[in-house]
Amino acid sequence: APAQGYRLAGHRWPTRTIRYHNATAYKDAVRAGVQAWNASGAKVRFRETTRGKAALQIRYSGSGCGGSGSVGRRVHYRPTVFFGRGCESSFMPLIATHELGHILGLSHEDRRCATMSSAVGLRCPRAPRYMWRCRLLEADDVRGAIRIYGGTVKPLNPVRFCPLFAVPDPPVNVTLAYVNGSVDATLTLPEPRRLIPDYASPPFPELHYYRYPNACPAGAATGPLQRRSPDAYGTQTLSIDGFLPPGAWCYAIALAGSDRSTSPFVTATVLVP
Ligand SMILES: [Zn+2]
DSSP states (O other): OGGGOOOBOSBOOSSSEEEEEEOSSOHHHHHHHHHHHHTSSBSOEEEEOOTTTOSEEEEEOSSSSOEEEOSSBOSSSOOEEEEOTTOOTTTHHHHHHHHHHHHHTBOOOOSSSOTTSSSTTTTSOOOOTTEEEOOOOOHHHHHHHHHHHOBOOOOOOSOOEEESBOOOOOOEEEEEEEETTEEEEEEEEOOOOBSSTTOOOOOOOOEEEEEEESSOOSSSOOSOOEEEOOSSSEEEEEEEEOOOOSEEEEEEEEEBOTTSOBOOOEEEEEEEO
């Protein structure tokens, strides 16, 4: 019935184990898709094997990013999933899961949030910036596979989005100087560690800092927050403040992360003559 969602097509696999060989470099993404389906509760499993023993081949098609796979088992052709070579890795687990869904016999489902939608994430909540959709299957996808192969729906991963980058490390080698009525900070900003290996573009660096007379207080930073957005990571000198009355001034400085997290604060002091 249409209200149930999912669409089926093609032939179901006669076996409950589908042996595949993956000749592409998208090893982690395909394994993530395989794991998602294998843990879904549907009574069907993908298992990696050698090229010669595989009933399903996973290969490259052309450049660009995309995937294709026949819907359901093809009787007269060798079932194959094709991937473009140019896919960003945060996108690939979803694409792999989607194409494996076609192999199981699921067609496109565009009426609700489903991994089997014709465009990735069509009716799903959008991933916040610098997050990716790490829940690879939605309830509708699993119900479709169970309709074909039997089984019971296992609870979905409660986490829908995962960060692309780790919480940043604090700036290092911070020194301050008061030059011509301006506080200049020379510091090194470490690039945030990628949690998805080859995701290309890190968030722009953003410094968060607080200024205190004399010394920085212990514990949490308070007072008016100041921000600077340098153009790059690495070692650089930035103007972080303007004219100050004479005396010692302490700055507590952190590097902001992509998901509102910040690194621990480091402190540095400048003497204004
Ligand atoms: Zn598709």
